[in-house]
Amino acid sequence: MTFYFYDLETSSGSPRTGRIMQFAGQRTNENLEPIGDPDNILVKLADDILPEPEAILVHGITPQQTLSDGISEADFAEIFFNKIAESNTIFIGYNNIRFDDEFMRALAFRNFYEPYEWHWKDGRGRWDLLDPMRMMRALRPEGTKWPTIDGKPTVKLEELAKANAITHDNAHDALSDVQALIDLAVLYKKSQPKLFSYLISNRDKKTVAKIAEKGEPFVYTSGKYDSEFNKTTVVWNCFSHPRRDGAIVYDLRYDPSEWINLESEKLAEHWSARYGSEIKQLPVKTIQYNRCPTIAPLSVLDNESKKRIGYSSDFDKNLEILKQNPEFINKLKTTLDILEKEQQSRLPLDDEVDNKLYDEFWNDKDKAEMLKIRHSDVSVFEELQREIKNKRLRDMMPLYKARNYPNKLTAEEHEFWESRKRRLFMSGGENSQLSKLFNRIQAIHKAQALSKNEEYLLSELQLYIESILPEPDEL
Numbered sequence: 001m002t003f004y005f006y007d008l009e010t011s012s013g014s015p016r017t018g019r020i021m022q023f024a025g026q027r028t029n030e031n032l033e034p035i036g037d038p039d040n041i042l043v044k045l046a047d048d049i050l051p052e053p054e055a056i057l058v059h060g061i062t063p064q065q066t067l068s069d070g071i072s073e074a075d076f077a078e079i080f081f082n083k084i085a086e087s088n089t090i091f092i093g094y095n096n097i098r099f100d101d102e103f104m105r106a107l108a109f110r111n112f113y114e115p116y117e118w119h120w121k122d123g124r125g126r127w128d129l130l131d132p133m134r135m136m137r138a139l140r141p142e143g144t145k146w147p148t149i150d151g152k153p154t155v156k157l158e159e160l161a162k163a164n165a166i167t168h169d170n171a172h173d174a175l176s177d178v179q180a181l182i183d184l185a186v187l188y189k190k191s192q193p194k195l196f197s198y199l200i201s202n203r204d205k206k207t208v209a210k211i212a213e214k215g216e217p218f219v220y221t222s223g224k225y226d227s228e229f230n231k232t233t234v235v236w237n238c239f240s241h242p243r244r245d246g247a248i249v250y251d252l253r254y255d256p257s258e259w260i261n262l263e264s265e266k267l268a269e270h271w272s273a274r275y276g277s278e279i280k281q282l283p284v285k286t287i288q289y290n291r292c293p294t295i296a297p298l299s300v301l302d303n304e305s306k307k308r309i310g311y312s313s314d315f316d317k318n319l320e321i322l323k324q325n326p327e328f329i330n331k332l333k334t335t336l337d338i339l340e341k342e343q344q345s346r347l348p349l350d351d352e353v354d355n356k357l358y359d360e361f362w363n364d365k366d367k368a369e370m371l372k373i374r375h376s377d378v379s380v381f382e383e384l385q386r387e388i389k390n391k392r393l394r395d396m397m398p399l400y401k402a403r404n405y406p407n408k409l410t411a412e413e414h415e416f417w418e419s420r421k422r423r424l425f426m427s428g429g430e431n432s433q434l435s436k437l438f439n440r441i442q443a444i445h446k447a448q449a450l451s452k453n454e455e456y457l458l459s460e461l462q463l464y465i466e467s468i469l470p471e472p473d474e475l
Contacts, residue, residue, distance in 0.1 A: 011051035024174035042070030046403035047468040077111040088123035131294035135221040138230035143191025205289035251283035421470035
């Protein structure tokens with residue numbers, strides 16, 4: 001088994017509207033010793049994407065730089081899936097479960113690769129070091145220096161690196177972040193080898209399910225919990241999620257008595273309340289087994305860690321109240337149904353095939369068609385489209401060709417592409433993507449004093465946007 005630490009820099013915070021601009025990674029052995037040279041790849045930004053100015057200001061990569069020094073998405077996908085995603089590889093990042101992995105799945109989808117197998121099939125796996133660092137701080141902080149920002153604990157990679165004399169010369173450069181992350185993992189393994197070994201060995205959904213479904217309370221660390229208690233609490237599994245591989249857990253820090261008499265509709269208001277909102281949040285959370293949640297049995301708590309997470313006998317009292325009120329658990333099940341129906345009704349109608357990744361899983365016939373598309377020259381795509389059975393694949397083929405082989409477009413295909421960009425960029429007038437983007441750039445100029453480099457980045461971004469604007473509609 002080997003580990004592969006990786007990080008991305010992207011054009012926005014959403015895999016639906018953004019793209020990977022930089023990919024960096026380093027393979028190590030199980031002792032966290034590097035194997036071979038690191039990967040550091042710029043990916044050309046296709047001209048149907050409008051980068052977010054905030055993203056460009058964070059990582060400092062201009063779209064022009066990706067065009068001059070980068071490779072196409074199709075070429076990068078081939079490198080990743082054929083050379084990097086070896087069997088028996090564990091992919092590790094920092095907030096990768098919620099961010100980087102999502103971008104990688106979207107890239108796989110657009111380029112006709114199965115979007116999930118790279119992190120589970122043939123002995124592969126994944127792990128996210130962010131919540132394990134939070135659990136280390138809460139339970140076993142010895143051997144590591146823990147920074148704060150404005151008096152609050154933080155596990156930001158750059159702050160941890162600085163506090164522990166880890167070289168991190170260029171935060172938000174993907175390769176620099178990867179090298180700092182490996183050093184942080186080395187420090188973790190050296191300082192708390194038992195906890196490190198336990199968490200990395202109990203990251204997959206089967207072992208997570210064993211702990212969560214034992215019927216006993218367990219320790220759970222998540223960014224959703226209070227920083228006052230180091231993002232860690234003790235929860236109890238109320239019931240298995242009826243439609244996902246996971247469970248609904250209750251935070252035993254809070255007395256259930258104030259909730260048990262509320263009706264499901266009212267519970268739904270509190271369950272969906274955002275952090276910082278005036279509405280008090282219902283202390284329940286969905287735990288998804290396949291997202292490497294950071295959990296441990298109650299036996300991991302010692303006297304000092306109990307103090308750090310605020311654990312007391314009240315937790316046991318709250319558990320007894322839950323067990324004595326099965327009707328409340330049933331109301332939570334109804335509440336979950338209400339919330340999921342509301343969520344579905346609020347989803348915007350989206351006809352963009354790029355965003356249909358989660359519509360359905362690929363079957364074996366689909367995978368065979370994907371392989372055929374990847375191995376075919378784009379010059380025969382028009383004919384090949386008539387043979388492909390899966391509509392999503394057919395709809396993606398013209399987009400794939402335009403993004404990766406723009407110089408091979410026919411006049412008709414070029415006009416289709418320009419027409420699509422006009423719709424994407426300009427539909428909606430003042431509410432169009434393009435208008436909103438220019439307004440954001442202006443707002444950044446007004447809101448803060450910019451450095452010369454920041455002025456340069458925004459200027460380059462504006463020039464780039466102007467260069468990719470679609471040709472006027474001759475009609």
